[in-house]
Amino acid sequence: MNTKKLQSTNSHAKIPLICNTDTVQALILNNSARIVDVRKSEEYLQSHIRSAASLPLSQILEKEPSGIIEILKNLGVTDTLPVVIYDDTFGALAARVAWTLQYVGHSNTSLLEVTYSQWKRMGLETESNNNKFPKVEHAMRINHKIQADASYVDLAKEQENKFLVDSRERLNFLTEHIPNAKNIPYTMLRSDNNILRKPEEIRRLIENRGMSTDSEYITYCGSAGTLSGLAFFALKSAGIKNVKLYSKSFREWKLLGKVKEEFKDANYWDLSAD
Amino acid sequence: MNDNVNSDSKYYNNPLTRPHIKWGKLEEANNFAHKVKLFRQHALSEDDFRRFRLQHGAYGSRLQMGYSMVRIKIPGGEITPEQLEKIASLSEAFSIGSAHVSTRQNIQLHWVQLEDVSEVMRGLAEVGLTTREACGNTVRNVMCSHFAGVCAKEEFDASPYSKAIAQFFLRNPMCQNLPRKFKVNFSCCNEHGLVRIADIGLVPMINENGVKGFRIYLGGGLGAASFLGHLVEPFTPENRLLSTCLATIRLFDRHGNRENMARNRMRYFVHEIGWDIFQRMVFKERSIVEMTMAGSTLESFRVLLEGHQREVFKIQNKHLELPILNTQNTSTNDSFNRWMNTNIVHQKQQGYFTAFVTLGAGDITANQLRVLAASIRELSIERTARNTPQQNFAIRYINGKDVLNFYTRLADAGLTNPGALTIASAVGCTGTTSCNLAITNSHRLAKEIEYKFLELQYDIDEDLRDSTIKISGCPNSCGQHEIATIGFFGGASRIENSMAPTYTMLFSGSTGEQGELGKTIMRVPAKRVIDILRKIIEIYRQEKSGNETLKHWIRRIVNGAGTGNIRGVEDIKRLLSPIAQLDPIDLDPESYRDYGTDIRFSAKTARGECAA
Numbered sequence: 001m002n003t004k005k006l007q008s009t010n011s012h013a014k015i016p017l018i019c020n021t022d023t024v025q026a027l028i029l030n031n032s033a034r035i036v037d038v039r040k041s042e043e044y045l046q047s048h049i050r051s052a053a054s055l056p057l058s059q060i061l062e063k064e065p066s067g068i069i070e071i072l073k074n075l076g077v078t079d080t081l082p083v084v085i086y087d088d089t090f091g092a093l094a095a096r097v098a099w100t101l102q103y104v105g106h107s108n109t110s111l112l113e114v115t116y117s118q119w120k121r122m123g124l125e126t127e128s129n130n131n132k133f134p135k136v137e138h139a140m141r142i143n144h145k146i147q148a149d150a151s152y153v154d155l156a157k158e159q160e161n162k163f164l165v166d167s168r169e170r171l172n173f174l175t176e177h178i179p180n181a182k183n184i185p186y187t188m189l190r191s192d193n194n195i196l197r198k199p200e201e202i203r204r205l206i207e208n209r210g211m212s213t214d215s216e217y218i219t220y221c222g223s224a225g226t227l228s229g230l231a232f233f234a235l236k237s238a239g240i241k242n243v244k245l246y247s248k249s250f251r252e253w254k255l256l257g258k259v260k261e262e263f264k265d266a267n268y269w270d271l272s273a274d
Numbered sequence: 275m276n277d278n279v280n281s282d283s284k285y286y287n288n289p290l291t292r293p294h295i296k297w298g299k300l301e302e303a304n305n306f307a308h309k310v311k312l313f314r315q316h317a318l319s320e321d322d323f324r325r326f327r328l329q330h331g332a333y334g335s336r337l338q339m340g341y342s343m344v345r346i347k348i349p350g351g352e353i354t355p356e357q358l359e360k361i362a363s364l365s366e367a368f369s370i371g372s373a374h375v376s377t378r379q380n381i382q383l384h385w386v387q388l389e390d391v392s393e394v395m396r397g398l399a400e401v402g403l404t405t406r407e408a409c410g411n412t413v414r415n416v417m418c419s420h421f422a423g424v425c426a427k428e429e430f431d432a433s434p435y436s437k438a439i440a441q442f443f444l445r446n447p448m449c450q451n452l453p454r455k456f457k458v459n460f461s462c463c464n465e466h467g468l469v470r471i472a473d474i475g476l477v478p479m480i481n482e483n484g485v486k487g488f489r490i491y492l493g494g495g496l497g498a499a500s501f502l503g504h505l506v507e508p509f510t511p512e513n514r515l516l517s518t519c520l521a522t523i524r525l526f527d528r529h530g531n532r533e534n535m536a537r538n539r540m541r542y543f544v545h546e547i548g549w550d551i552f553q554r555m556v557f558k559e560r561s562i563v564e565m566t567m568a569g570s571t572l573e574s575f576r577v578l579l580e581g582h583q584r585e586v587f588k589i590q591n592k593h594l595e596l597p598i599l600n601t602q603n604t605s606t607n608d609s610f611n612r613w614m615n616t617n618i619v620h621q622k623q624q625g626y627f628t629a630f631v632t633l634g635a636g637d638i639t640a641n642q643l644r645v646l647a648a649s650i651r652e653l654s655i656e657r658t659a660r661n662t663p664q665q666n667f668a669i670r671y672i673n674g675k676d677v678l679n680f681y682t683r684l685a686d687a688g689l690t691n692p693g694a695l696t697i698a699s700a701v702g703c704t705g706t707t708s709c710n711l712a713i714t715n716s717h718r719l720a721k722e723i724e725y726k727f728l729e730l731q732y733d734i735d736e737d738l739r740d741s742t743i744k745i746s747g748c749p750n751s752c753g754q755h756e757i758a759t760i761g762f763f764g765g766a767s768r769i770e771n772s773m774a775p776t777y778t779m780l781f782s783g784s785t786g787e788q789g790e791l792g793k794t795i796m797r798v799p800a801k802r803v804i805d806i807l808r809k810i811i812e813i814y815r816q817e818k819s820g821n822e823t824l825k826h827w828i829r830r831i832v833n834g835a836g837t838g839n840i841r842g843v844e845d846i847k848r849l850l851s852p853i854a855q856l857d858p859i860d861l862d863p864e865s866y867r868d869y870g871t872d873i874r875f876s877a878k879t880a881r882g883e884c885a886a
């Protein structure tokens with residue numbers, strides 16, 4: 001997409017990938033962004049961030065790109081209007097929606113750095129209006145660079161300059177994973193109060209592992225691309241340029257009967273107190 | 275209102291009443307990250323890296339050297355709520371979302387990727403914890419009885435001494451390359467504590483002249499070959515504590531076997547040379563130490579000790595007894611009563627109680643750790659927890675009036691299982707869940723025993739109360755099976771052409787100053803251990819005389835002094851043997867699979883890393 005042209009023809013600024021609460025409050029005040037709540041609609045109706053629109057995750061999973069574009073139009077999102085997305089599930093659902101919007105061509109999409117619970121704990125403004133927005137136009141420009149499918153992953157797993165990142169928790173990873181995948185559990189990427197650690201910390205974790213930040217990264221998780229969606233944004237925020245999401249993730253991989261790496265020589269599940 | 279206890283700020287803000295020692299160092303975390311990179315780039319040899327890694331508390335995981343078990347030292351077993359919360363976060367971020375309480379008062383995080391170990395260390399350093407010298411040929415975590423300071427039988431509180439000794443030897447150049455690991459255990463009294471199974475075991479005592487000191491035992495330890503420690507002298511005054519420890523470590527460093535990894539613990543040297551000779555060597559070495567030690571060394575130890583002295587809680591409380599029970603006839607109340615009977619003990623401080631948190635083989639989730647931390651912060655006057663060699667937590671200084679509140683808070687998090695102080699609280703090392711040396715899944719077996727025994731309500735049977743069950747997944751005794759009333763260590767047995775997981779059962783081990791090592795009885799297939807235990811209890815109930823407990827009856831059987839049908843070990847073996855017999859694999863495939871797996875058993879092990 002030609003961002004230069006967009007910037008020159010539009011008043012909306014490009015917002016950071018991860019927005020802090022101050023930025024979001026300013027955007028709300030100036031009515032210069034669409035805030036999107038991806039929790040269930042009944043949760044939205046109870047209360048949500050002031051001026052937010054409702055877009056439950058379930059509405060976008062399995063939808064074709066044209067359907068996603070239709071949703072954006074109905075939410076009054078033009079090609080350049082900043083969109084900030086939040087959830088109450090440690091950022092994973094928000095990340096999956098945000099990735100989808102970026103994929104269909106809405107690059108000016110970011111994540112709120114806190115969950116809705118944290119927003120409320122901080123005493124920031126909420127409301128319960130069922131907000132509606134006048135319909136606008138939005139073009140579709142599929143961003144193939146951020147998406148990977150099974151056949152792409154199949155090739156990538158053997159390629160030296162590509163890292164396959166499994167975002168599931170450690171015990172799931174040990175049990176089985178795509179061959180050569182590196183495990184970076186989503187739990188590693190968050191901090192006590194924010195959905196993601198600071199970019200420099202994420203960078204340090206990557207560098208500790210001897211992984212080059214110039215390489216291509218492909219994230220995946222168990223099924224719907226939520227945990228790996230969060231990892232997608234974590235890696236992007238840490239300054240890694242080339243990140244892709246394998247959105248159909250390990251569930252599809254297994255359904256396709258593709259080869260897995262398993263580890264059966266230890267009974268690690270029995271160490272869990274859950 | 276009692277101003278000594280209830281004026282929160284005075285105690286919560288008093289630096290003397292809470293731990294303030296920074297055991298960890300951030301630069302060690304950075305250095306570890308650096309060394310991992312060098313190792314990955316082949317700039318550091320595997321042997322050199324392994325020594326370094328173990329020195330810093332990271333132990334290789336079972337058949338997956340890319341992962342580590344990170345062993346966090348908890349000196350004296352004392353841990354703050356902030357430290358528990360940090361461990362919770364670290365376990366979620368870098369481990370498996372649960373932490374594990376070991377039998378030597380460490381807390382272990384398992385299956386941490388080697389490249390993340392430095393991040394764990396970094397987090398630990400933020401809250402003052404360290405993994406330094408938790409593994410390798412060093413002075414390991416210094417233990418102290420979790421009753422120290424509250425035990426009615428103790429002569430004085432040994433906790434400050436345990437921490438001062440830990441601090442003196444941590445990073446001390448003299449213990450960076452010992453022939454093998456070195457363990458120091460403090461107790462509170464002659465009953466509690468593991469003083470005779472350590473290289474140095476210490477029981478606090480005050481002599482007839484009112485001088486503080488210790489009864490010190492040397493050369494004990496459990497393992498493939500186990501020995502009980504020997505008493506050095508009737509009384510070692512406090513001012514000779516450091517020199518006695520220094521002399522012992524110097525002798526071990528000089529004379530310990532550095533050739534044969536299987537026999538290089540100090541106990542082998544003591545055994546080979548003979549106690550009388552070793553004792554004389556200690557006295558002589560101690561004289562040399564005392565004559566040559568710089569005054570500043572002694573002074574620095576005195577300063578450390580003073581730093582750990584806590585303000586004595588002067589309890590003058592009006593709540594002399596626990597809350598009246600049975601006030602309501604609800605099922606919750608029944609659970610509460612049961613928990614009270616099996617998880618609560620009186621302290622010597624009248625009106626105050628120690629509550630035990632029963633963990634399945636020492637495992638606790640991150641969320642449970644957070645709930646525990648919050649409860650401790652609010653309801654324990656000393657505002658810390660102690661972890662126990664029974665793999666539980668002891669929360670002390672709970673006011674009688676707060677006990678129900680404490681229970682209620684923990685209940686929501688699933689932390690109020692009863693049975694902590696009973697036979698139901700089985701100990702199990704990590705076994706095949708993470709250890710290279712393990713043959714069997716001792717960890718899961720301990721949990722299975724706990725579930726089953728609680729279901730059978732063995733925890734409320736007074737006759738079983740003082741018995742213990744401890745399980746190791748191999749002969750190396752991390753599960754301390756040799757000091758259990760009924761102990762087990764894992765192995766493999768060939769039956770026709772198939773291998774089955776089995777345990778060797780031992781009877782009548784015990785702890786304390788009069789402790790004894792268990793005697794080997796027989797082999798039991800893993801999947802028959804619970805049946806065998808139930809049978810033993812059934813036989814005991816038929817055969818016991820008078821009020822004797824299971825523990826006493828078993829001791830009598832082992833000594834061949836039984837009455838009635840069971841006079842000695844052979845009699846009980848005869849009754850148990852049919853249960854221990856396995857059919858061939860095609861008739862009983864279940865018995866040829868260990869707990870926690872659906873694949874056929876095979877004894878897989880890799881090189882142990884206890885000795886670097």
